[in-house]
Amino acid sequence: MRAAQLQASGLEGLRVGDIARPVPGSGEVLIAVEAVSLNQLDLNVIAGLGPGRAARLPRVLGLDPAGIIVELGEGVDARRLGQAVVVKPNIPCGDCARCAMGHEADCPAQSVLGVHRDGGAAEFVVVPSRNAFDRHDLDAATASATVHSLPIVINAFDAAAVTAADRVLVTGAGGTLGHAAVAYARHLGASVVAASRAELPRLDGVEQIVAPDAARLAGRLADLDAFDVAIDVSGHGGTIAAGVAALGWGGRAVFCSASVDARLELDARDLYLKRKQLRGVASADYEHVRRALRHVQNGTIAPIIGSRHPLDDIVGAYRGFGASPRGKVVIDVV
Numbered sequence: 001m002r003a004a005q006l007q008a009s010g011l012e013g014l015r016v017g018d019i020a021r022p023v024p025g026s027g028e029v030l031i032a033v034e035a036v037s038l039n040q041l042d043l044n045v046i047a048g049l050g051p052g053r054a055a056r057l058p059r060v061l062g063l064d065p066a067g068i069i070v071e072l073g074e075g076v077d078a079r080r081l082g083q084a085v086v087v088k089p090n091i092p093c094g095d096c097a098r099c100a101m102g103h104e105a106d107c108p109a110q111s112v113l114g115v116h117r118d119g120g121a122a123e124f125v126v127v128p129s130r131n132a133f134d135r136h137d138l139d140a141a142t143a144s145a146t147v148h149s150l151p152i153v154i155n156a157f158d159a160a161a162v163t164a165a166d167r168v169l170v171t172g173a174g175g176t177l178g179h180a181a182v183a184y185a186r187h188l189g190a191s192v193v194a195a196s197r198a199e200l201p202r203l204d205g206v207e208q209i210v211a212p213d214a215a216r217l218a219g220r221l222a223d224l225d226a227f228d229v230a231i232d233v234s235g236h237g238g239t240i241a242a243g244v245a246a247l248g249w250g251g252r253a254v255f256c257s258a259s260v261d262a263r264l265e266l267d268a269r270d271l272y273l274k275r276k277q278l279r280g281v282a283s284a285d286y287e288h289v290r291r292a293l294r295h296v297q298n299g300t301i302a303p304i305i306g307s308r309h310p311l312d313d314i315v316g317a318y319r320g321f322g323a324s325p326r327g328k329v330v331i332d333v334v
């Protein structure tokens with residue numbers, strides 16, 4: 001089968017070629033992949049940095065493939081054959097106390113598709129059947145663009161218990177996660193301020209702040225009323241700190257990424273005296289994935305697809321990743 005396999009660190013080590021088709025083991029399914037998206041984590045895997053260091057090479061990339069189930073491993077419900085599915089990248093262990101409670105996001109023994117095992121930037125991928133979600137009538141590109149970002153955002157908003165009465169700050173609003181966070185805050189009826197480094201398209205009911213760096217963001221936020229909730233998807237320590245500082249009494253901050261600048265400096269006295277909270281959300285529960293797919297199916301939230309590339313052009317797609325226009329970069333495998 002054709003696959004984008006990282007054979008050595010660096011983009012020059014990524015090759016599209018023929019490798020053996022994987023075989024589904026017990027409880028697993030084989031998926032004929034139609035589409036998969038590019039993610040920031042792939043760049044870490046390619047560079048061998050941060051969370052990407054966990055990948056053993058050679059490794060097929062691709063976190064979030066969507067396709068059709070074409071073969072079942074032992075013990076998988078026969079009715080799943082032929083089902084159109086999309087794969088949640090984080091694979092929980094299924095055995096621990098958190099998994100038993102349905103808190104798969106917090107499973108301490110989870111692995112990630114395309115990092116710890118071969119991913120879906122290939123004609124076929126094998127995953128545990130429980131991680132392959134029925135995508136109903138969603139097309140493969142839309143389902144792939146949904147399955148990783150929106151569930152994490154929903155988890156973050158749940159963690160901060162956001163309601164329509166809340167004033168919410170979203171920092172890093174320019175990216176895929178940021179778009180999902182602003183869309184979900186609007187869906188909840190909260191009042192939203194979206195902060196980004198570059199100007200965004202105007203959205204009804206969304207106040208915008210453009211600040212090229214954390215210091216200027218902090219300056220702009222100091223002029224505004226305090227926030228009840230700060231959701232950061234930028235992963236930048238300075239930006240997370242600016243969000244926490246902008247919270248009012250009992251404010252809740254959640255950050256969904258810590259990959260850019262991991263250092264975080266907070267005013268501990270302010271955090272303590274104003275009863276603020278700060279939480280990291282790095283994954284999603286199965287229930288968040290089902291909710292995210294439902295929101296996209298019924299049109300409440302629409303992911304933005306930025307550009308599409310054939311599998312053979314995946315190296316070029318990574319090269320332009322980041323500089324490409326707003327929205328998810330999708331690889332069409334077939």
Ligand SMILES: [Zn+2]
Pocket residue numbers: 092093094095096097098099107108109110
């Ligand atoms: Zn577990």
